[in-house]
Amino acid sequence: MTDAITLRPLPPPDADFSTRLPTQDDLPCDDGMPMETPRHGFQMWLLIDALQGWLKARGRGFAGGNMFLYYSLEQIRHRDFMGPDFFVALDVPLGERKSWVVWEQGRTPDLVVELLSDSTARYDKTGKKELYAQRVRVPEYYWYDPFNPTDFAGFTLVGDRYQPLRPDARGRILSPALQLCLGIWEGVYLGVQAIWLRWFTPMGELLPNKDEIAERKADDAQRKADAAERKADDAQRKADAAERKADDAQRKADAAEQEAALVMERATRLAEQLRRLGVDPDSM
Numbered sequence: 001m002t003d004a005i006t007l008r009p010l011p012p013p014d015a016d017f018s019t020r021l022p023t024q025d026d027l028p029c030d031d032g033m034p035m036e037t038p039r040h041g042f043q044m045w046l047l048i049d050a051l052q053g054w055l056k057a058r059g060r061g062f063a064g065g066n067m068f069l070y071y072s073l074e075q076i077r078h079r080d081f082m083g084p085d086f087f088v089a090l091d092v093p094l095g096e097r098k099s100w101v102v103w104e105q106g107r108t109p110d111l112v113v114e115l116l117s118d119s120t121a122r123y124d125k126t127g128k129k130e131l132y133a134q135r136v137r138v139p140e141y142y143w144y145d146p147f148n149p150t151d152f153a154g155f156t157l158v159g160d161r162y163q164p165l166r167p168d169a170r171g172r173i174l175s176p177a178l179q180l181c182l183g184i185w186e187g188v189y190l191g192v193q194a195i196w197l198r199w200f201t202p203m204g205e206l207l208p209n210k211d212e213i214a215e216r217k218a219d220d221a222q223r224k225a226d227a228a229e230r231k232a233d234d235a236q237r238k239a240d241a242a243e244r245k246a247d248d249a250q251r252k253a254d255a256a257e258q259e260a261a262l263v264m265e266r267a268t269r270l271a272e273q274l275r276r277l278g279v280d281p282d283s284m
Helices: 038-058 073-078 121-125 127-136 210-276
Strands: 062-064 086-089 111-115 140-145 148-158 161-164 181-189 192-200
Touching: 038 062, 038 086, 038 111, 038 192, 038 210, 121 127, 121 140, 127 140, 127 161, 148 181, 148 192
Parallel strands: 111 140
Antiparallel strands: 062 086, 086 111, 140 148, 148 161, 181 192
């Protein structure tokens, strides 16, 4: 995390946890060090951001990153802390965590993604990968280099070793646990044009982040407003046509009335002329 924090004091090496195990409230949540580059931080938040809505719709789960993961008391005794760049745990209650304490949460993460850099790539691909497989027992492990998108790989735990997951024809890797795909996407996130690691549905639909969801809602609202405006315009045109039709009918009625009045006037004059001539018009 990039914000400056005050670290919680570490428990002393000889702290007695015989009566209880330490919780996230007892332990440091991170080391206060920022990620390698802003893009690494943006990539982490993009993975978290896009997954939050999906987890909320499921009603359970937690996605986090750059926060400490505690898997044994030996870590605390030896001050051996580790923090995945991104991880997700399914089938746990929604809500905030300060750090991920395995014995407190009741499980390890289902999936971890490490974002490679020049200083970490070698360890992420060897020692850390082995640690996640043999000690932490994380079912799925992925790595991705935000500045070299071709350096992307995923693995699933078989026994105590990771076996590669095969990408599909589009280079995306289906997560057995999440049944979502991880793959690359070119676009703008937080003002940065880059190639990002994103979540996709198995059908290939991009899992949207909050900004994209808001944009979609705004687009939907605009489309509905446009449709309502078109409907109102159509109604107005129909009303105008009906008014014109009524005006035409009224003009025809007025013309017919005038014609009838003229006919009546002519008939009256003719009757008067016949009477002057001594002819009874009623007898005709």
